[in-house]
Amino acid sequence: MNTRPQHSDDLQRLNELLPRLVESRLDTNEEQELATILQRSPDTQPHYLAYLQLHAELTEAWGAVDENAINHLSERLPGSGTRQSKQSEIPTETKSTPKISPIFSGGTFGLQSLVAFLVLVIGGLSAGLWISLSRSGENGPDVAVAANEDSPVGQLADAVPPSPTTLASDDQPTEKQAELFTSGFGKEELLPIAAVVVRLEGNVSPNLAVGRRLTAGTLRLPQGSVQMEFMSGAVVALDGPAELQIHSKEAATLISGAVSAHVPKRAQGFVINAPQAAIVDLGTEFGVRVTPSGVSEVEVLSGEVELSLIGDDGNTLSSQRVQEASRVRVNHDDDELQEVASGGKDLPVISGYDDAALGLSNEYAARVRDDEPLVYWRFEEDNAERVRNEMGSVHFARLIGQGQSNENIRIENGYVRFQRSDVKRYLMTDDALQSFNENPYSIEFWMKPDDLQHATCLGIFPESRLDPRIFLNVIEIVTDTFMIHEPGAVRFLHRTPPNGEYEIGKNAFSPGMCVPGQWHHVVAVKTFDAMEIHINGQKVRQVVLPKGSVNSEGDFQIVVGQLTANEEWRQFSGAMDEFAVYGRALTSDEIAEHYRLVNRID
Template sequence: MQPNSRQLDNEALAAAARLASGDLSAAEFAALEQRLLTDDAFRQAYVEQVDLDGEIERHLSSIPVDWPSPPQTPRYVWLGALALAASLLLITTMLALVLLREDRVASTAPQLEYVEAQLRGLRAVAVATQLEGELTTADESIQVGARVKPGSLRIGAGALQIEFLSGVIVRLSGPAEMHLLTPDSATLIYGSAAAVVPPDAGDFTLNGPVSAIAASGSEFAYSAPDAHAATIDVYEGEVMTSLLGESGDTLLNELVKADQTARFADKSIEVTAASFAQSDRVRVLPIDEMSLSVTDEYAAAILADRPLVYWRFEPQQQQGDLVRNVVSDRYAGLVRSDDDSVKVERGSLHFEPSPRSRYFKLTEPLADLNAGDFTLEMWVRPNRMHWGTILGLLPDGQMAVNRERHLAVLEYANHTNLVHRPATMRFLYRYPSNSYDGGMNVFSAESCTPGLWHHLVAVKSAEGIALYLNGKLRQVFDTLTIKDEEPYTAVLGQLDTLRPSRQFDGQLDEVAIYPAALSTADVERHYQIMTGASSRQ
């Protein structure tokens, strides 16, 4: 039986009130959004309720200022009203994106379209990392490396891969439409999406005809041809699927595990065993193992600035697990890995996640490195957004059995225990290095897109510390005139030699360690030689 108008008005009023009070869970919010998209009568009642609230507000605002003041409105009521206004505006924006479109797929060339939700203060929730197919874009902001705020993504053909700031990777295959909500949630309006939820990413919610909450370490594909049917294939891990009622509460739920398929139709969920052939699986686009194209001119420029260590990872410089330093016969690098998660291939150093400790390390310590200035320079290509240590300088000869101390740490910082923008580079300097807490930090001016090579330079000088990412400088000034004669070793790929913690997932190349501070002009020159572009453009 269809609800009457009074019942619809009451339901619309109740939904708005719960939204304002913050009582809606993520699943209930998704159910409300879905009902607004599919239920014309409820949507009309909801819009009328919003208009009525606006009209009341307009009349109240016209009261003369010399009228007796009414009782003070509690602060929580105003906060609720603000939350209601923001939420209604976001939902209305999403509705406009859908209702104003008569055709899902353009009849001309395939289109990639992104429309940002028009709300102030929204922050990016994802980064576009790969495009597949010949796509024309309706918005120039959608390109590899673009930071994407909450809004609507629509693709007519091909595929778009985005990486949420939580670390979750989603591949959207056209024709499809997805609404991006937060760093760990989205709504699939129609089409197909594949998602990989890394072990350190936390849960990820993909809403649609059914709500799918994937646990850490899961991989699944979600297909929704329309608002009334869906299929979820779970390749790894597990996904909790929930069929929601009109109130937003769960009516039915089923846990779908690896090698199982869940089908939603006729208000039911059916879970069956499945065997997925590799050729049939809708996977995220793999990050290719693209090598860095290095010219002789670049290598000559590095050598001219006289580094102590310069690892180029060319085949002729590798002898078993040893990588020769091209500057001298000293300071070779050693691969420590018993499961092939660290290897030298195609002229670069590759790191993959492993449950075991694995790293790349100096064969002998650097004496007097911290007695004056020093510089760390390299090219970095992360495979995904994560918190991973790229290089650490550690006091040599530590006897700890659980963890080791650091003089400096250079890392890819995403979802750390510090305040910074997502997916940046971090340079930590800590002297004296006799504790595990605190230190001087500087973060890069921009985020780092997975799958792209980035030029990274960290400098410690008597005036402070500096960090360059693709030529752009950030620095912290302090007096660092230190007489430190302690020897230090370099460990690359994880936090230290004892723990498999903060493992870097990606590639490194052209790693150089200098016993001096490179100037801004030096860094700019190195970057220009490699890229042909100025960092100041």
């Protein structure tokens, strides 16, 4: 006898579960039930996707869901056709509820990650939103990683993009790690990227490299130091010998050793747990040390944290708000929190990124000029208010919002430096590029981001626009958005005719390969029938445009460093250099040659 529920029963139950899903109220059994329904009833899958998309659009009026990715997934679902989705350019930022518990619950990852995970369960895709496939296996390296290629330690990010594949055979997690990879969905599941390595010092395992993506797992560091940026925005430094369990982009547990964390406003609520302790950040910089005997100590360097003494049942026995310049020891024998003297320099130091400029070869600028860009800004005059166009007397750039301190935007060391601010500051063309969108074109620049926060590198918009949402192009770093992409990716948006409506335009996303503190070569190419993204000399994504696409007429302005000239939206923080705009499509060979000349690759 076939006991499989009929479609109407599954659909009815799905409609009961979906409101609980979007409100993060599903328990573990309900999550399993939802996944089972979607797997056994293909007819429910388009309904599921449509519901989540509509909810995202209504919840965040200016949110966005990537049309290409939704269509890409929907086309793989039985009985579903191409979907229409909406996009917008008004900034949105997702924010997770602060967590006290170190144990995962149904809402730990938040709606966005759970939606992405369940979409992957539906499609059974091997690569998509998240790129690290966990497996239980034999003993292996002591770090869970999501890429197969090592990035060199240095100023230039790796020329090879991270591999969007599973863990390599020699990167299998240990049995202890595998426990973190197992859930009710099965032994093999796709895990989100939690953090990226941004700095290494000392004799560190070759399994780690700057740019390496980390998923949930255990990081054992016998010696040396590693600094990571979590995808929530928290920056964590770990000194060996130490052991750190990474749970997600918002939580980790220190098993032994010492760790320091700097938590910006967007990552507030980041959790570091320790034996018998849970430390919830309230906007701060703090350190945690676990002594060889297993005693946990917490020191707040700035701001404050909420420190909990955890009982045997996993719940808080007592808690204390720890203020700046205070150090507290977790005394589990007496079930109390004790103030102690500062340990001085026994905590890791979180290092800022250096101000090193690009290592330009003599041929680089000459080669760019030979390729005849319309705009070529080199930023060679320190503290200048206007940037000269190397190609002629038009299309100079103006620095807007320098202010008296020149801290928010300034030219120094041969590049332009942006600092995130609550006031407008940007770079903008003096005059418009005439008829820019009537033919193929290319946009090329170098960037060294300070972090992976959702930030607009540049926008191109009609000179005549009245609505600040209207764009022809946007190029930005994306991590936490309502679109479907890997964290730390580069987004290239094209809308023709320029528009601010959701349904107009196409996106091309690079793999998640941006690394804070490293120089990246970025080239966006628009031809009559396709969009391309090239990162560090390689074409990493191409999107074919619909047949009959027409390039619109008009004159266009460029704004660099934030989304629009009207508001301080999605500000980029970091350095940019060698900015060029071409009135034609650069070839892959030309782009690779430009990268080679800077990177000095033979």
